[in-house]
Structures are given as structure tokens and as C-alpha cells.
Amino acid sequence: MLNKKAQISIFIIISILLIGIFILLFSFRAELNIKNIFSPKINSLTNQISFCVEKVLFEGLEEIGLRGGYYSPPNLSRDFLGRKIPYYWYIKEDFSPNKTILERSISNYLENNLIYCVENITNSDYTISFEEISVKSNLFKNKIILDINYPLTLKNEKASTKITNFKFEFNSPFYGNYLLIKDFLFEQEKNPSFVPLGFLADLSEKNNFYFDTFYFEEDVVYLLIFNYDSKEQIIYSFANKYFWEKNET
Numbered sequence: 001m002l003n004k005k006a007q008i009s010i011f012i013i014i015s016i017l018l019i020g021i022f023i024l025l026f027s028f029r030a031e032l033n034i035k036n037i038f039s040p041k042i043n044s045l046t047n048q049i050s051f052c053v054e055k056v057l058f059e060g061l062e063e064i065g066l067r068g069g070y071y072s073p074p075n076l077s078r079d080f081l082g083r084k085i086p087y088y089w090y091i092k093e094d095f096s097p098n099k100t101i102l103e104r105s106i107s108n109y110l111e112n113n114l115i116y117c118v119e120n121i122t123n124s125d126y127t128i129s130f131e132e133i134s135v136k137s138n139l140f141k142n143k144i145i146l147d148i149n150y151p152l153t154l155k156n157e158k159a160s161t162k163i164t165n166f167k168f169e170f171n172s173p174f175y176g177n178y179l180l181i182k183d184f185l186f187e188q189e190k191n192p193s194f195v196p197l198g199f200l201a202d203l204s205e206k207n208n209f210y211f212d213t214f215y216f217e218e219d220v221v222y223l224l225i226f227n228y229d230s231k232e233q234i235i236y237s238f239a240n241k242y243f244w245e246k247n248e249t
Contacts, residue, residue: 042163045121045128045154052117053110053146053168058232060109061174068238069097069178071105078239080214080221089240092192094185096238099139102178106144107135114150126156139175146170174234177226180207181236193242195220218242 066083067073073084076095088096097105111133121128131151138145148166180203187199197213200222204211210228214221224236 048121049118049166050168052114054170056110056114056117057144057170060106060113061172061234064105064109065234065236068236069102069105071108078219080237080239085221085237085239087241088185088238089188091241091243094189096182096185102175103137103139106137110135126154129153141176141179142171142173144170144172144174173226177234178236181224188240193244218244
């Protein structure tokens with residue numbers, strides 16, 4: 001009697017294992033079929049998203065440059081031609097943004113503007129739904145790497161699949177150009193009340209960029225124009241405030 005019960009138990013265990021293996025194989029096969037259905041479509045979608053990311057990124061770099069490296073202007077800013085621009089130098093102190101602020105500004109721009117491009121991506125074979133986007137930007141001297149978490153669901157009558165993470169790398173001297181501004185500010189520290197135009201002129205000649213200055217009482221607004229003859233032209237705008245003693249008459 002005990003042997004018979006043991007045999008029945010073994011039979012039940014084997015049956016459960018076989019059912020489990022069957023379910024796993026079926027699920028794996030179904031997943032492969034879904035991947036086969038969507039694989040070429042995913043490649044096409046990735047290419048379209050890459051186009052959008054590049055387009056919006058370089059639009060963002062242009063706008064962030066005009067805002068002095070910020071997505072939203074800091075408290076220490078002044079008006080210039082209808083736009084708020086930051087003070088990089090204020091009396092005797094450097095307030096220019098660090099690398100983390102630049103990266104966060106780029107991420108914020110993409111998170112808020114990429115949707116206006118990707119929402120135009122359509123395909124008659126499937127529908128696309130978008131979830132909330134999160135971007136991590138990594139700046140290097142001559143390139144930008146973007147890690148984008150952007151859950152997308154592709155769906156047709158037969159199946160659906162989801163894509164979550166994208167990674168892109170673009171050549172851009174955006175941060176390398178900004179480092180030249182940091183060189184200028186380092187020179188500014190040596191004489192806080194002096195406008196180092198000679199140093200800036202030498203720096204522009206050696207590094208092939210243009211600049212312009214605008215004077216407003218104790219403020220000087222600087223425009224540094226990089227990649228002048230390129231569609232990827234970037235203009236950094238910022239202000240320095242000086243303490244100039246006024247001569248009494």
C-alpha cells in the first residue's frame with residue numbers, strides 16, 4: 001500500500017514538472033514569435049527615435065547656450081534682449097554653472113521637448129504608446145552620451161512588446177567650449193574689477209571662436225560664438241558684474 005502511494009506521489013511530481021516545462025517552452029516560443037514579429041519594426045522605430053533625439057538635442061544645446069548653460073535661469077540673472085542670462089562673475093565671485101548643472105539642463109530640455117518630435121512617429125502596422133521619460137546626460141570634452149529611459153509599447157492585433165532603454169552618443173564640443181569660458185573666468189579671478197579683453201581675444205584666436213561684448217554701467221554681457229560657420233553653431237551668453245569706483249566731480 002505504501003509503495004503504491006509512493007508511486008502515485010512520484011507520478012504527480014513528474015506530471016507537475018512536465019507541465020511546468022511545457023509552459024516554459026510555450027512562453028519562450030511565444031516570446032520568440034513576438035520578437036520575430038516586431039524585430040524589424042523595432043529597428044525602424046529606434047532609427048526614428050535616434051533622429052528625434054539628435055534633432056532635439058542640438059536645438060537644446062543652442063537654447064541652453066543662449067541661457068548661459070541653464071534650462072531655467074538662476075536667481076542671479078539679468079535681462080538681455082528679452083532673455084534672462086546668468087551672471088558668471090558677480091563683483092568678486094565666480095557663479096558659473098558646474099558640469100552637473102550643464103548635464104541636468106540638457107536632460108531637462110530633452111525630457112520636456114522630445115515628445116514633440118516622437119509623437120509624430122506613426123506606423124500603419126502597429127500603434128505606439130509612450131510613458132514618462134527620464135534622461136541622464138553625460139558630458140565629455142568632445143561628445144555627449146545620453147542614457148534615456150523611455151518606456152514605449154508597440155501593439156498590433158496579434159501581439160505587443162515593450163522597449164524601455166535607449167543609449168545614444170553624439171559628437172559635440174559643447175562642454176569643451178564651455179571649458180574655454182572657465183579659462184576666461186580663471187583669468188578674471190586674478191583681477192576682479194578688470195575686463196580681461198586681451199586674454200579673451202587671444203583665447204578666441206587660438207581656439208577659433210568669435211566674441212562680442214555689451215556694456216551696461218557695471219555689467220558686461222559676453223557673447224561667445226562657437227562653430228560660427230556650422231549648422232551646430234553655439235552662442236554662450238553670460239554677464240559679469242564689476243565694482244568700478246566712480247570718480248567724484
